Each structure stands twice: as C-alpha cells, then as structure tokens.
Amino acid sequence: MKDITRIESLADLDQYIAAQGYSQCLILVDSNTREHCLPALVGSSDALNRSEVIEVEPGESSKSAEIVAGIWNAMIDLHADRQTCLICLGGGMITDLGGFIASTFKRGIPYIYVPTTLLAMVDAAIGGKTGINIGHYKNQAGTFARPEAIVQDPSWLSSLPHRELRSGFAEMIKHGLVADSAHLNELLRIETVTVENTTSYIRRSAEIKEAIVAQDPHETGVRKVLNFGHTAGHAFEALSHALNAPLLHGEAIAIGMHLALGLSVKHSGLAEKTAIEVMNYLTKHFAIDFTALRKQYPTGDLWSFMLADKKNHRGEVRFVLLKSLGTPVIDCAISMADFDAIYQSAR
Amino acid sequence: MKDITRIESLADLDQYIAAQGYSQCLILVDSNTREHCLPALVGSSDALNRSEVIEVEPGESSKSAEIVAGIWNAMIDLHADRQTCLICLGGGMITDLGGFIASTFKRGIPYIYVPTTLLAMVDAAIGGKTGINIGHYKNQAGTFARPEAIVQDPSWLSSLPHRELRSGFAEMIKHGLVADSAHLNELLRIETVTVENTTSYIRRSAEIKEAIVAQDPHETGVRKVLNFGHTAGHAFEALSHALNAPLLHGEAIAIGMHLALGLSVKHSGLAEKTAIEVMNYLTKHFAIDFTALRKQYPTGDLWSFMLADKKNHRGEVRFVLLKSLGTPVIDCAISMADFDAIYQSAR
Numbered sequence: 177m178k179d180i181t182r183i184e185s186l187a188d189l190d191q192y193i194a195a196q197g198y199s200q201c202l203i204l205v206d207s208n209t210r211e212h213c214l215p216a217l218v219g220s221s222d223a224l225n226r227s228e229v230i231e232v233e234p235g236e237s238s239k240s241a242e243i244v245a246g247i248w249n250a251m252i253d254l255h256a257d258r259q260t261c262l263i264c265l266g267g268g269m270i271t272d273l274g275g276f277i278a279s280t281f282k283r284g285i286p287y288i289y290v291p292t293t294l295l296a297m298v299d300a301a302i303g304g305k306t307g308i309n310i311g312h313y314k315n316q317a318g319t320f321a322r323p324e325a326i327v328q329d330p331s332w333l334s335s336l337p338h339r340e341l342r343s344g345f346a347e348m349i350k351h352g353l354v355a356d357s358a359h360l361n362e363l364l365r366i367e368t369v370t371v372e373n374t375t376s377y378i379r380r381s382a383e384i385k386e387a388i389v390a391q392d393p394h395e396t397g398v399r400k401v402l403n404f405g406h407t408a409g410h411a412f413e414a415l416s417h418a419l420n421a422p423l424l425h426g427e428a429i430a431i432g433m434h435l436a437l438g439l440s441v442k443h444s445g446l447a448e449k450t451a452i453e454v455m456n457y458l459t460k461h462f463a464i465d466f467t468a469l470r471k472q473y474p475t476g477d478l479w480s481f482m483l484a485d486k487k488n489h490r491g492e493v494r495f496v497l498l499k500s501l502g503t504p505v506i507d508c509a510i511s512m513a514d515f516d517a518i519y520q521s522a523r
Numbered sequence: 524m525k526d527i528t529r530i531e532s533l534a535d536l537d538q539y540i541a542a543q544g545y546s547q548c549l550i551l552v553d554s555n556t557r558e559h560c561l562p563a564l565v566g567s568s569d570a571l572n573r574s575e576v577i578e579v580e581p582g583e584s585s586k587s588a589e590i591v592a593g594i595w596n597a598m599i600d601l602h603a604d605r606q607t608c609l610i611c612l613g614g615g616m617i618t619d620l621g622g623f624i625a626s627t628f629k630r631g632i633p634y635i636y637v638p639t640t641l642l643a644m645v646d647a648a649i650g651g652k653t654g655i656n657i658g659h660y661k662n663q664a665g666t667f668a669r670p671e672a673i674v675q676d677p678s679w680l681s682s683l684p685h686r687e688l689r690s691g692f693a694e695m696i697k698h699g700l701v702a703d704s705a706h707l708n709e710l711l712r713i714e715t716v717t718v719e720n721t722t723s724y725i726r727r728s729a730e731i732k733e734a735i736v737a738q739d740p741h742e743t744g745v746r747k748v749l750n751f752g753h754t755a756g757h758a759f760e761a762l763s764h765a766l767n768a769p770l771l772h773g774e775a776i777a778i779g780m781h782l783a784l785g786l787s788v789k790h791s792g793l794a795e796k797t798a799i800e801v802m803n804y805l806t807k808h809f810a811i812d813f814t815a816l817r818k819q820y821p822t823g824d825l826w827s828f829m830l831a832d833k834k835n836h837r838g839e840v841r842f843v844l845l846k847s848l849g850t851p852v853i854d855c856a857i858s859m860a861d862f863d864a865i866y867q868s869a870r
Contacts, residue, residue: 241589242588244588245592245657248663249658283664284741318630
C-alpha cells in the first residue's frame with residue numbers, strides 16, 4: 177500500500193499542496209462545512225483560495241449515484257484532469273463520497289481528506305475504503321482506494337455538536353472492544369464526552385484502525401473485526417432514515433455493539449459480567465431506549481436489511497462477536513431467532 | 524497483478540464455474556448478445572442455465588452512470604453478494620460496463636468476460652481497465668480492475684458483421700504499429716478481413732497488449748503507447764455519436780491512426796515513405812473519405828473534445844507518435860495548428 181501523508185495543520189497543508197504540482201485543486205463540501213469550515217481552509221492557503229468549490233447537501237442522501245454523476249459532469253466542465261486534486265472537507269459522508277468520485281474519475285485522481293468530525297478522524301477517513309449507497313443500503317458500491325494525505329487537525333472539533341462528538345466516540349469504543357482492552361478501559365472512564373477528554377485518545381484510536389487495515393486492505397479476513405456492531409447497527413441506521421428520525425452513525429453502532437455483546441455472551445463465550453458492564457455504559461451513555469426501539473424497529477425489518485448487507489452471503493447473517501475484550505471472532509452465523517432473543521431482552 | 528484464467532471454450536467455462544463456489548452467477552447482455560449469443564452460453568452450462576439475465580440496450584449510451592445505478596439496484600434486488608459472479612457476455616461496451624459495475628458493487632465482486640467481438644477479444648477485454656462515459660466523453664470514469672477469467676472462443680466471430688470484424692482489426696494493426704512490425708506486416712498483407720484470415724493472429728495481438736499492460740497496469744507510463752490513434756480517434760467517435768452517424772470504435776481509431784502517422788512524419792521522425800504505405804492501407808481498407816470528414820468534423824470541434832480527454836493536462840493535447848514502426852514516443856505535445864495542418868492535407 178502507498179503511504180498516506182499525515183498533515184497536522186492547515187498551514188502544513190498549504191505547503192504540501194504547493195509541493196505537489198497539481199494542475200488545480202477542487203474542494204468538495206456540504207453546505208454545513210462550506211459555512212463553518214471552508215473559510216478557515218481557504219484562508220490558510222493561497223492555492224485553495226483560488227479553487228472551485230463543489231457543494232452537496234449534508235446527509236446520507238448525497239451519497240448517491242445521481243450525485244456522483246452530477247459531480248463527475250461538473251469536474252469535466254471545470255476541466256479537471258488526472259493531475260487535479262480533490263480536497264474533501266467534511267465528515268464521513270464527504271470523505272466516502274469524495275473518495276469514490278476521485279478514485280473513479282479518469283480511473284483515479286489524487287485526493288486529500290480534511291476530516292472535520294471526530295467520526296471521520298478516527299474512522300471514516302482511515303482505511304482505504306470509499307462508498308456510496310444503493311437505495312437505502314449503505315456503502316453497497318465503492319472502491320478500495322487511499323488518499324494522498326489526511327489532515328488531522330483537532331481544532332475543527334470545538335464547533336462540533338455534542339451528539340456528533342459522541343457518535344465518533346462510539347467508533348473509538350469499538351476499536352477498544354475489538355483490539356485493545358486498555359484503550360477501552362481508558363474510554364469507559366469518560367463520563368461525558370468533550371473535546372478536551374477525547375483529543376488525547378484520537379491518535380491511538382486511529383492507529384488501531386490503521387494497524388488492522390494494513391493487515392488486510394481488501395477486507396478478506398481480519399479486517400472484518402472492524403464491522404463489530406455494524407451488522408445490526410447499519411440496519412438501525414438505514415431504517416432510521418426511512419423513518420425520518422435519523423440516528424447518527426455512532427448512535428446506531430452503539431445499539432449494534434450492545435446487541436453484538438449480548439450475542440457474544442450466548443454464542444462466543446464472552447463473560448457475562450464483562451459484557452453487562454460495557455452494555456450498561458452504552459445504554460446510559462448513548463441513552464438507548466430498547467423498549468422504544470423494539471416498537472419502531474421490528475425484528476423482521478431489521479433482518480431484511482441485514483440479509484442484504486454486503487458482509488452476508490448464502491442467506492445467513494454473519495456477525496463479528498467477541499470471545500473476550502480485545503479478542504474478536506469473525507463470521508459467526510446467527511439466525512433470526514437467535515438475534516430476536518437478544519433483541520427482545522436487551523435493556 | 525493477479526493472474527487471469529484463460530478459458531478456450533464454453534464447455535471449459537462450465538467446469539471453471541462449477542469449481543469456484545460462487546453463490547450465484549448473473550449474466551449481463553445487450554439485446555443483441557441476448558438474441559445471438561446467450562442461447563449458446565446457457566446451453567453449455569447447467570449453472571448459467573439457472574442464472575438471472577440483466578439486459579441493456581446495445582451501444583455506447585448504455586455506458587452511463589444512470590445504467591450503472593439501475594444495475595446496482597437490480598443486483599441488490601437479486602440478492603447479489605460478494606460471492607456472486609457477473610458474467611459479461613458481449614463486446615467492449617458490455618465488458619467496460621460490466622467490469623465497472625462488478626469492480627464497484629460491494630467494492631468488488633468476481634466477474635468473467637466472454638467477449639463476442641474481435642475488438643473485445645484483442646483489446647477491450649484485456650488490460651484491466653473498466654470504464655463508463657460522462658456525457659459524450661468516453662471512459663472518463665472507471666477503475667483499474669481485472670476479471671477472474673476471460674473466455675477466448677473465436678466461434679462467436681462467425682456471426683459478426685464485416686464492419687465489426689474490421690473494427691477489431693484496427694486495434695490489431697495498432698498493436699503492430701506500436702510494438703511489433705512483423706505482426707503489422709502480416710496484417711497489412713490481408714486484403715479483406717475475414718474470420719479465417721484473422722483468427723490465427725488473435726492470440727499474438729492479445730499477447731502484445733498483455734505484455735504492455737503488465738509493464739504498467741495503472742497507465743502511468745509505457746502503457747500510454749496503446750493510445751496510439753486514440754486521441755483524435757476518440758474525438759471522431761464521440762462526435763459521430765453526437766451527429767447520429769456513429770462510427771465503430773475501430774473505424775474512428777483507423778482515422779486517428781492515419782492522422783497520428785501524419786503527425787509522426789512531421790514531429791517524431793517517422794520515415795515518410797513508411798507512413799504513406801500504412802496510411803494508404805488505412806484509407807483504402809477503412810474507406811476513409813477525408814474530404815467528407817473535414818466537412819462533418821471541423822477542427823475546432825475535434826480539438827475541444829481532445830482537450831477534455833483524460834490523457835491531456837494543462838491545456839495541451841498530447842499524442843502518441845511513432846519514431847519508426849514498432850517504436851512509439853508518448854506525450855508529444857501538439858498544437859491545434861499542427862493538428863489542423865495534418866488534418867487538412869490528409870487523404
């Protein structure tokens with residue numbers, strides 16, 4: 177795999193771009209990052225100050241084939257060539273979408289991620305996967321591709337709403353659960369997530385993901401552990417959008433991790449006491465109300481989505497479970513009845 | 524690069540599929556290959572006889588983002604998973620389109636090319652590039668990706684119209700021009716292209732392309748020689764569709780090669796006598812009428828298309844030219860005036 181350049185500040189990004197000899201830079205934003213983040217980005221850089229800006233609506237609905245086609249067309253109109261660099265300024269939606277567009281436009285042009293959310297910094301911008309949605313099915317189309325550089329500047333986080341910050345925190349907890357119980361225990365000591373008490377853990381959490389990805393860039397084996405909590409989590413997330421009451425990604429993943437911990441006790445030997453401790457933390461911290469969820473999200477609806485998920489085949493639904501904290505087991509086939517039993521008793 | 528399995532007959536394809544353990548096969552066809560080729564394919568194979576068929580209209584207009592999105596959706600509805608294999612039965616349009624769809628669906632599922640035209644056998648199905656069009660601009664989006672297997676069965680060619688056969692023959696001539704003057708001289712002895720007098724050269728022509736691609740899978744250097752004739756050729760091809768008088772790919776490339784030979788005499792030292800011999804062959808063999816072309820395709824229109832082509836940057840148009848037969852030079856910057864001078868005098 178090619179190396180990705182780590183850039184620590186916007187001033188360093190300006191120097192990096194000046195050294196690359198790009199024919200031009202284009203900046204992909206959503207209307208939120210255009211308002212809140214773009215001024216700081218273009219203010220820091222002569223090159224970016226002259227760049228054309230491509231804007232999409234915020235939210236998952238922009239990760240569509242139609243939006244991709246529209247932006248490809250816009251790039252042709254802007255005379256983008258193979259030496260054009262696409263700067264992706266935003267959260268995971270923008271990095272997933274921009275990475276897909278850049279990795280397929282003229283069969284791949286350079287692109288740089290400037291993640292502006294905690295979730296994107298510790299997860300979405302790392303790992304060399306791009307993705308768009310097919311209908312309500314998340315990331316069902318995409319590429320394995322890596323940006324030239326990632327800008328990891330925590331100063332963006334201070335303007336982030338608390339729910340967004342907590343959403344990123346869920347993925348940090350996941351990294352601890354599947355690979356580093358010490359990291360997990362540090363995080364579980366945090367009572368309320370703030371920029372101050374998470375910043376120092378960002379680098380470690382990103383490193384855990386990078387190390388797993390480096391072992392398995394094309395997701396054929398060990399990397400599947402990163403899907404812990406995502407099999408059910410994606411189903412909740414997708415259905416929440418269909419219900420017009422969208423859960424943030426990390427909020428859905430927190431629910432999915434809770435259920436995967438329950439399944440782990442039953443099916444992969446995780447100690448019950450350990451599981452309950454983490455499950456209680458998740459329930460409290462993410463204010464999960466399983467009684468309400470069971471009414472809004474019937475098992476059958478969730479199961480239909482899970483069957484269509486790209487990690488499953490031959491009609492089974494396969495979960496990542498845990499043997500113990502930090503020790504995952506991939507490809508655990510679970511039946512709808514098994515899942516329902518855990519879901520009905522969750523609290 | 525992973526190896527691509529060569530399959531010589533449909534019977535061998537059936538055995539190959541049976542050994543792979545795919546969850547299912549889906550077959551991508553256009554309405555022509557559905558009628559003329561699908562019966563032989565499914566008749567030869569139990570597995571394929573049960574496969575769902577996805578049909579698109581013939582022609583370049585099917586290589587669009589809208590069609591890609593429609594097929595991705597259909598594949599979700601057909602419960603395609605990561606072990607689903609997409610069989611691409613057709614010419615270069617089907618292999619370019621199907622390869623793009625398969626290499627991006629769930630970030631890449633297995634796919635097999637069954638090329639049914641000479642052009643696809645010697646060119647489109649070889650080389651690990653997929654592509655779709657953005658508006659009238661050909662292959663402006665795509666991936667570098669390779670099929671699991673290619674079926675090279677010349678028995679398909681007997682039902683191919685003569686124009687289609689000749690279109691594929693143009694790419695064989697190109698392989699000779701850029702890499703093997705002995706191959707070229709064998710081909711120039713052919714007065715009228717038939718299945719009989721081309722079949723024995725298919726393997727050599729495909730091998731020339733494979734050898735070039737193997738040196739440069741991501742088209743950063745030497746592989747550009749395969750674009751000989753394509754810079755202007757693509758412009759004629761694209762404009763011919765806009766004019767509703769479509770040229771076949773090889774017909775457009777024959778025009779483009781003629782002009783590139785003329786430019787080579789002026790700009791890269793190709794001997795005039797040698798160039799004229801090949802140019803005369805192309806004019807006669809492909810019935811090129813430059814007087815008519817100059818009326819239908821003004822220089823300015825061609826140049827605008829060439830400027831948008833993915834091989835050009837910073838406003839220049841770069842051609843592959845020849846120093847001598849078999850010895851190409853890449854990245855030759857040509858001005859509109861240089862191009863126009865050659866175009867106006869071509870015959």
